[in-house]
Amino acid sequence: MAADNTLDDFRITEVPGSMFYVPDFISHKEEADLLKAIPSNRWIQLQHRRLQTHPSSLSKSNTLLEAPLPAWLVDPIISKFKSLGLFSDSPHHAPNHVLINEYNPNEGIMPHEDGAAYYPIVATVSLSSTLCLDIYEKTQDGEETRLNSTPKWRVLQEPRSLLVTCGSAYTDTLHGISEIEVDEDLRADTVANWGLLGDSNILVDNGGKNVRTTRVSLTYRDVLKVSRVGARILGRPRG
Ligand SMILES: O=C(O)CCC(=O)C(=O)O
Numbered sequence: 001m002a003a004d005n006t007l008d009d010f011r012i013t014e015v016p017g018s019m020f021y022v023p024d025f026i027s028h029k030e031e032a033d034l035l036k037a038i039p040s041n042r043w044i045q046l047q048h049r050r051l052q053t054h055p056s057s058l059s060k061s062n063t064l065l066e067a068p069l070p071a072w073l074v075d076p077i078i079s080k081f082k083s084l085g086l087f088s089d090s091p092h093h094a095p096n097h098v099l100i101n102e103y104n105p106n107e108g109i110m111p112h113e114d115g116a117a118y119y120p121i122v123a124t125v126s127l128s129s130t131l132c133l134d135i136y137e138k139t140q141d142g143e144e145t146r147l148n149s150t151p152k153w154r155v156l157q158e159p160r161s162l163l164v165t166c167g168s169a170y171t172d173t174l175h176g177i178s179e180i181e182v183d184e185d186l187r188a189d190t191v192a193n194w195g196l197l198g199d200s201n202i203l204v205d206n207g208g209k210n211v212r213t214t215r216v217s218l219t220y221r222d223v224l225k226v227s228r229v230g231a232r233i234l235g236r237p238r239g
Pocket residue numbers: 099101109114124133175217219
């Protein structure tokens with residue numbers, strides 16, 4: 001990413017609402033440093049991926065106990081967000097929560113919405129492997145909101161890239177990662193962010209296929225409800 005780029009240079013115009021894809025958002029060295037810094041003892045193993053949350057997971061009422069993010073999750077990523085103006089309109093003007101997901105080949109995440117616990121912006125940094133994020137349109141059927149069973153768009157996430165989803169792209173769609181080993185039929189007319197990719201030639205040379213290896217994603221969000229109870233326990237006066 002060049003220093004004079006603005007977020008609008010990276011808009012995925014095919015997807016309504018606001019979605020942006022920034023290739024090479026971080027360097028190879030920054031990627032390697034992040035992978036090394038991820039603590040090996042904080043993973044929670046799920047059936048189809050493993051994950052960890054920083055500074056901690058949300059309570060049942062979707063409240064975050066106020067605590068700083070670890071330094072390695074702040075620099076360089078949040079400084080780079082600031083230079084793009086990301087999170088400037090969100091309540092805390094910066095992300096306060098990071099979810100780290102790790103997917104082996106054949107692993108993924110079911111279509112879902114990120115929901116109302118967060119301000120409607122999510123910024124995802126991808127590490128190690130390329131894969132496709134499937135985006136589904138919600139359709140209104142009378143009172144009922146339904147999910148179309150086939151993805152409407154596919155966004156390819158390369159290692160070191162940033163994907164930003166906000167506005168109606170956040171509220172009116174679902175996203176998921178299919179549990180496959182190879183993403184196929186990757187072409188200009190099937191990948192929404194094709195023109196923004198860092199290296200589309202590698203896909204062309206590979207017959208439109210991407211063979212997945214293990215991918216790690218860092219999803220940055222601003223949790224709306226923050227409790228200061230932790231600060232009080234640490235000795236701040238009440239009231
Ligand atoms: O790994 C990703 O890119 C998506 C993760 C995700 O959707 C989530 O954690 O809510």
